[in-house]
Amino acid sequence: MKIAVFGLGYVGLVTATSLSEVGHQVIGYDADTDKLESLRNSEVPFYEPGLADLVSKNIDQGNLHFVDHIDWAIADSDVIFIAVGTPPKEDGSADLKSLYQVVESLGQMLERSITIVVKSTVPVGTNQAIDRALNALLESRGLQVSCDVVSNPEFLREGNALHDVFNPDRIVIGATSRQAFDTMRRLYAPFHFTCPLLEMEPASAELSKYAANAFLASRISFMNELSRLAETVGADINQVSTALGTDPRIGHHFLHAGIGYGGSCFPKDILSLRNMFWEHRIESPLTNAIQQVNSEQRHRFAKTIIEHLADAIDNSTIALWGLTFKPNTDDMRDAPSLEISQLLQKAGANVRLYDPVLNSAIKDRFPTDSQLEFVDDMYEAVHGADALVLVTEWTTFAEPDFTKVMQLMRTPNVFDGRNFWDPDFVRSQGFTYYGVGRPEIRFNQKGG
Template sequence: MKVTIFGIGYVGLVQAAVLAEVGHHVLCIDVNSKKIENLKQGILPIFEPNLSALITKNFKEGRLRFSTQEKKGVNHGLIQLITVGTPSDSNGFTDLQSVNSVVHSIAKYMEDYKVVLNKSTVPVGTTEKMQAIMVNIIKKRGVKLNFDIAFNPEFLKEGTAVTDCINPDRIIIGTDNKLVLKLIYELYSPFVQNRNFIILMDIRSAELTKYTANCMLATKISFINEISNLAERLGVDIENVRQGIGSDSRIGSSFIQPGCGFGGSCFPKDIKALIRASKEMGYHPRLLQAVEDINISQKNKLPDLIKQHFGNALHGKIFAVWGLSFKPNTNDVREAPSRTLMEILWNAGAIIQAFDPKSMNEIKLIYGFRKDLKLMKTKELALQNADGLIICTEWDDFQNPDLNLIKKNLKESVIFDGRNLYDPEIIQKEGLIYYGIGRGSSNRKKY
């Protein structure tokens, strides 16, 4: 099939590569000309495992192309996939400017039947409004053209997005149109063994399903973080509790890792958006509000432990920070806990020596040159003359460190483990002070 994808971010680029890999002819459209030219040279705007090889292969074989020309994109594909960003502001208002721009372009340039498949996360009712916009534009053009529109949410996880796209848990389609369903079955047939993988529902239900899925996962994270704070006060190790509840098949072990808060482009904004939508309907979403509040508080957990240890005397202190991305195997630093940590420490007069395997360029773009930020080439260099080590991201590279090297390089032998990577007993036996998240007596104080 011929497919056009509007928006070449995490979702669009992964979707494009995987669809091209199974034989579809994909044209990617983006307004950022530099991004398009870089992609033609094999330079990706994001890091995602296994993605670069797929892009290079399918571009060379002619199944994957890139352009800034919207008209060309509209004319290319029977399927018009929308994967542009829908950021939200501090009040949870979703910015639909990019989505509406694509819709306008499709309606303006289309010359024959199109299926518009929206994968961008949008408030309930948005797809219906997109349809109305297209009808109005086509009417003003004075032409008779047919199109159908459906909502097809994505459930990719950054860091495993390629695998998730090739082996989806499920594919949700919001439509009541049999022709659209037939075409979508054809589009996704290489990824599903049987049609039970495809869940059909109305458009509004599909829109709410996307928000609900992300908010449910965020709720699990905030819940375990809430319990970790209680465990700390009770002198209980949350890791024992986590294993105990995770072995229950009704709960499962996913998304119950305590830590220094969640970030990324999805969970924080989708929580805000659903809170806003609830309030607009006259309902106060108490649980969703608590999930957001707990996460905001949890991002302050590491700075609080650091201040507890050093007695607020942070001016001139140097801290090694391992991990800047919001999760491992990505270069995405949007809403990353590391950023909250660094900004708080900077305000207290501290200096950061940071290392991350993939996201240091992104941090450099955000913060520019600062005397109190040093981006180091290796995790070992980040340790030199530091007053303490802080773990913000659970990269594999940080899992089994040389404790003697850490102790030798740090001016004060203290580790603040925001992802509970290490066993407190092992760390303490090596003569290091250890603070984790909800690790019981290891960082218990009088409350």
């Protein structure tokens, strides 16, 4: 099939590339001409493992093209994907400006019936509104055509996008015509032989995306709230998590306590979901609490560091390992490192920052300040440091040379924001160790 993809950000580029990989002819369009030029040279503007190689491969094979004219993108397309950003406004609602700009352009240029697929995350009712707006534009031009508008939310995990797109758990399709469902089944035939393709109304498809992200975020916030009790009563939240996860009704996913979630999806989608509740005058105390707990968790973690160092924090040096909101990405949107570093600076510390994919885009997200120092080596970060703070659990940090770290640090304090390391082992190396929801002293099991 011939596919056009409008919007070549994270979702759009992964969608375009994966569809071309299975043999579809794909044309990608974006309003950013610099981005298009980079993509034509197989330069991906963000870090996602394996994506650049796949883009290059499909460009070379002639399955993937990037154009800067809308009419070129839609000329022979069977299906048009809209994957533009829908960032939150100040009130938390989704900003659909870019989405409707695409719809207006399509309404002015289309000459025939075609399937329009909304991949962007949009509030419930948006697909219906797009359907009305697009077909009204076509009718105003005197065209006797009608386009199907389909909701097809994405469920990709940054850092694992290629695995997720080629091994989906489910494919959700929201449409109102049998023809639209059949078109989407044909398009996704190479993907859904191992997973269900779920047909539903557009509103249900739209809400399913928000429901999934809010539910996963709620699990994280629940464990983080529970970790506070664990710290107080001497329980280990990791052991509690294991006990919970072995219950088949619950499972192990998203039960890890730490310093909370970040990124573009969970925070944005929860804000948008809260706004939908508000618009429909429905109280949503649980949804409100998810984000509140998440925000508080970062402050609590920073407070632990500040209180431990006490008066010594003034002009101290604190090393942060991991800056991105999660491993295997360079995404800094709502990354915990931004807020934690700022809180430590305000307390008087000099903060030294390291990330395995440190680049100018990451550095630009931090304020220019003499108390911030970026380094290119994880061990350089801890040289002369009074505390080592693990913020993002990159595999690079899984087995550090703690002997070397001990020799380099001025004061051997370790604050593990992801419960990534074994507390007993780290303490046995001479460090003072703090995790999240883990007892300061473990109780030895008594022999029977």
